[in-house]
Amino acid sequence: MSPLEVLRGFISSMYQWETTFHSLKRTEDYKNSTERKNDIDANQKATLEGIFERYLTKKAKETIAKSRLEILITGRPAEYEQIINDQSVEEGKDCITIEANRPKGFKERLRYTLRLEGQGFKIDAVHQWKESTKKWSRVTAI
Numbered sequence: 001m002s003p004l005e006v007l008r009g010f011i012s013s014m015y016q017w018e019t020t021f022h023s024l025k026r027t028e029d030y031k032n033s034t035e036r037k038n039d040i041d042a043n044q045k046a047t048l049e050g051i052f053e054r055y056l057t058k059k060a061k062e063t064i065a066k067s068r069l070e071i072l073i074t075g076r077p078a079e080y081e082q083i084i085n086d087q088s089v090e091e092g093k094d095c096i097t098i099e100a101n102r103p104k105g106f107k108e109r110l111r112y113t114l115r116l117e118g119q120g121f122k123i124d125a126v127h128q129w130k131e132s133t134k135k136w137s138r139v140t141a142i
Helices: 003-025 028-032 034-055 058-062 066-071
Strands: 083-091 096-102 108-117 120-130 135-138
Touching (some): 003 034, 003 083, 003 096, 003 108, 034 058, 034 066
Antiparallel strands (some): 083 096, 096 108, 108 120, 120 135
């Protein structure tokens, strides 16, 4: 897969995970049954681990992915309702960067860094544009 296809797949998978899990959290079963809540959490954590395994580098899984796996946070509006800027693809010495925008909620400009790992590209880091400093800042949690 091309870096653009990898990023599209990641954002789509994360959006699907986030919206599905958010809906499940609002059910009576989730709210009223500890056993059911634990089952849903375990299932959603496993799904999220699969997404991270497929799309993130080993380094990213050990750093920026850890907190989401621990707290299983979802957002409203969905964090992964993002629009990829296909024209923003830049090739560096050992990486490729692609920008995406979050049009709702905290309207953010993000830059994903992808690197070759194994047989294909994976997301290695994410940066957020800070308007106040006019610089990219590394995101510590994905």
